[in-house]
Amino acid sequence: MRLKKRSKHRKAVKFYATCFGFREPYKVLVDGTFVHHLLTHRLLPADDALRGLLSASRTPALFTSKCVLAELRRLGKTHAESFDAAQMLNVTKCEHDKVVSAVNCFISLIGDKNPEHFFIATQDADLREKLREIPGVPVIYGLKNSLFIEQPSVQQRKFAQLDEEKRLNMDVSEYKKLLKAASEGKLDASEQGCGGEHERPINSLVKNALGVAGKSKFKRNRSKGPNPLSCKKKKPKPQSGTLNQGATPDGEAKRKRVRKRKRDKKDNKQAETVS
Numbered sequence: 001m002r003l004k005k006r007s008k009h010r011k012a013v014k015f016y017a018t019c020f021g022f023r024e025p026y027k028v029l030v031d032g033t034f035v036h037h038l039l040t041h042r043l044l045p046a047d048d049a050l051r052g053l054l055s056a057s058r059t060p061a062l063f064t065s066k067c068v069l070a071e072l073r074r075l076g077k078t079h080a081e082s083f084d085a086a087q088m089l090n091v092t093k094c095e096h097d098k099v100v101s102a103v104n105c106f107i108s109l110i111g112d113k114n115p116e117h118f119f120i121a122t123q124d125a126d127l128r129e130k131l132r133e134i135p136g137v138p139v140i141y142g143l144k145n146s147l148f149i150e151q152p153s154v155q156q157r158k159f160a161q162l163d164e165e166k167r168l169n170m171d172v173s174e175y176k177k178l179l180k181a182a183s184e185g186k187l188d189a190s191e192q193g194c195g196g197e198h199e200r201p202i203n204s205l206v207k208n209a210l211g212v213a214g215k216s217k218f219k220r221n222r223s224k225g226p227n228p229l230s231c232k233k234k235k236p237k238p239q240s241g242t243l244n245q246g247a248t249p250d251g252e253a254k255r256k257r258v259r260k261r262k263r264d265k266k267d268n269k270q271a272e273t274v275s
């Protein structure tokens with residue numbers, strides 16, 4: 001059971017790494033509710049717990065925001081321990097001179113593309129729901145003594161599929177990154193699909209992005225059946241050696257020339273017999 005959970009988490013992380021370019025060391029943006037959960041369930045040290053959850057080789061960096069700290073401070077004594085703990089985290093810059101709610105702060109930090117590649121750790125159900133609609137935002141939450149990563153939402157999977165078109169136009173460095181990810185994940189390819197119900201291994205995604213898949217498929221098919229060009233050649237009844245040129249424009253021209261020559265000869269013969 002435990003193993004199953006772990007492989008599910010790994011699969012989710014790979015989805016975001018493959019489809020949205022998440023790289024280690026991962027960044028986790030935590031809100032007050034999550035810090036409180038970590039402390040009340042003694043999931044400490046938190047970075048170790050998150051590292052295990054993400055199957056990361058490097059310790060993830062934990063971030064919070066000024067607005068989250070302000071919110072925790074406002075909650076007073078009941079959340080004093082959480083406030084102290086949150087203060088020890090990195091504080092990511094938000095553009096709120098006047099503090100806003102943690103939810104609004106996170107939504108603005110994420111924007112519509114999550115450019116900083118944050119994992120968002122929260123116990124707030126409303127925030128989680130909102131984040132599901134934004135592509136490329138993995139969500140971490142706690143249930144009693146366990147941490148979980150939400151499986152990518154339908155919207156996120158759909159976006160990942162749409163985004164394949166963009167990948168056709170990606171630059172060389174992006175392509176290299178994707179290729180590297182592909183070679184690293186060879187053994188576990190089936191876990192890295194971006195397409196939801198139509199999950200596909202990353203290798204095929206990379207090939208797709210390069211237009212390689214179509215080519216190699218074509219090559220394989222070509223060796224199986226007869227060459228369609230050679231089939232066409234056989235159709236016209238050969239009238240003379242020179243007509244056996246196939247249906248190419250060159251052959252056509254040649255055939256016309258031959259016909260004309262024949263016509264001329266015929267005319268000459270007729271002219272001779274008449275005279």
Ligand SMILES: [Zn+2]
Binds near residue numbers: 065099100
């Ligand atoms: Zn803020």
